Amino acid sequence: MNKKEILDLIALCDQCNICVGSCSTYRAAKNEAFSPPARLKVTEKVFKGESLSPEEIESIYNCPQCGLCDLICPKKIPISEIMDKCRRELAIRGLGPLDKHNKIIEGILKVGNAVNGDPDKRWDWLPDKFPERESDTLFYVGCLPSYLVKNSARSSYLVLKKLGVDFMLHKDEDCCGIYFYNSGRWDLAQEKFEENLERFRNLGIKRIITTCAGCFYCFKRYYPRLLDEFNIQVLHIVEMLPSLLQKMEVKPKKLKREVTYPDPCRLGRKEGIYNAPREALRLCGVEVKEMEKNKEKAVCCGAGAGIRSVYRDLSFNIARQTLDKAPTKTIVSTCPFCLFNLSYTSKKSSAGKNLVYITDLILESLSPASL
Ligand code: SF4
Ligand code: SF4
Structure with missing residues (x-):
């Protein structure tokens, strides 16, 4: 989607407001500035190079890109994807990411995870000695499961083992890079994606299993968008469970x-x-x-x-x-x-x-x- 295509899509919005009541940020904040049509208007200003108020910038950064408005809009405007592009443009114009995003970005660059976890403690959740086995399937644990939702990492690992899945862990696992992408820093996202792809290639990885929906979406949709080639199959663990349990x-x-x-x-x-x-x-x-x-x-x-x-x-x-x-x-x-x-x-x-x-x-x- 280039700038012209984005502006053409925004022009389709006739402010019918059908989507407004479904928008979770609008309902939670009770502020029309945080509704899909208002965000589209701001995006138009962003791509036309106009000046923006802090609240307008906030309206682009406080959308969780849930995609409900995409589904509801009778004009089929891909609003959540347009938010992605708008954040990127804000970053290019030096108006984003926000200070708090930048602190987390600095943390990822320094310690390799989005939650400021100690890299030496990334595998603390593991109930076994680190398995040094090789496989073409990587169980990619992710930052949040590794540090803050350790039960999800531990139970996913044990379930994969119990169900007889052949997989490996990567000792130097790093952030998937979704935070860079979502904050509009596609330059950093691209570097991280390339770095991770190089690691996966060196390990001979052909399939990635994730436990986090964010990592899953990042590998499946964002990596192919920014990389010339990404031929690794990406699965969320839940996709494998029914057939494995039945067998x-x-x-x-x-x-x-x-x-x-x-x-x-x-x-x-x-x-x-x-x-x-x-x-x-x-x-x-x-x-x-x-x-x-x-x-x-x-x-x-x-x-x-x-x-x-x-x-x-x-x-x-x-x-x-x-x-x-x-x-x-x-x-x-x-x-x-x-x-x-x-x-x-x-x-x-x-x-x-x-x-x-x-x-x-x-x-x-x-x-x-x-x-
Ligand atoms: S994607 Fe953003 S604008 Fe659309 S419904 Fe979700 S929160 Fe609201
Ligand atoms: S439903 Fe579509 S056309 Fe109507 S206000 Fe929302 S974005 Fe605009």
Whole structure:
């Protein structure tokens, strides 16, 4: 999408406002400046080189790019993708990223992860001695699971082992680079993508399995956009689970639980992965009680695209919308970042929800004590 194409798409917006009520940031902030048509107007100013107010810049950076407006817009304007391009243009014009983004960017450049974790502690979650085995399949753990949502890393690793998947870990695993991309620093994203691709090539990697919906989306969609060639198959762990569970000789124990599964934007609406998590849970005897708005209409958790690191209150208020509407006490996620934000919000607001990563439940149903 070049500048002319973006401006042509923006010109299609007739301010019908059909999308406004669905926008989670608009609903949480109750501010029209943070609605899809307002963001398109700002983007037009950005690409026409006009001056911008701080609130206008904020409106571009506080959109979690959930993509719900893309689906609703009768003119089919790809608003969330236009936000990507707008952030890049803001960075080129020196108007972005914001100071808080820049601190995180400096951290990634210094320690190789987006959460300021000690690189020597990246593998602390690992229940075994580091497995020095080689494989053409890499289990790419990701920054958040490695440091802040360690249960998701640990249970994913153990489930892959129990299900007999041939995979390796990469001792020098580094950030996937999504934060650079989402903040508009595509120059840094490109460097990181090239660096990671070189590592994967040197290891002979043909397939990557991720546990984080953000890493998954970054490898699958952003890497091919910025790199000349990216021929590695990218899978989120949940895509593999139903068939692997079905093939098991000893069937998983039925856990007899009820949970809510709020579809993460980057796995659900953006990639259409709706059945695999529900089927994997069903095979383990876990019943999914659906949110009123689920699958392609699911409401964003409010964490993605760099907004939680800068607009924490907004992320909190968006997450409340999901927590308040979840019909069960236990909420299962396939995205460690959704899980982290929903869990934090539940604790802070005393919502009393129990947040678990999907493989935590799968592991429980596969563990010897349960069989
Ligand atoms: S992508 Fe989501 S948060 Fe951003 S403008 Fe669209 S509906 Fe609102
Ligand atoms: S639905 Fe589409 S055309 Fe209508 S206001 Fe939203 S972006 Fe503009």
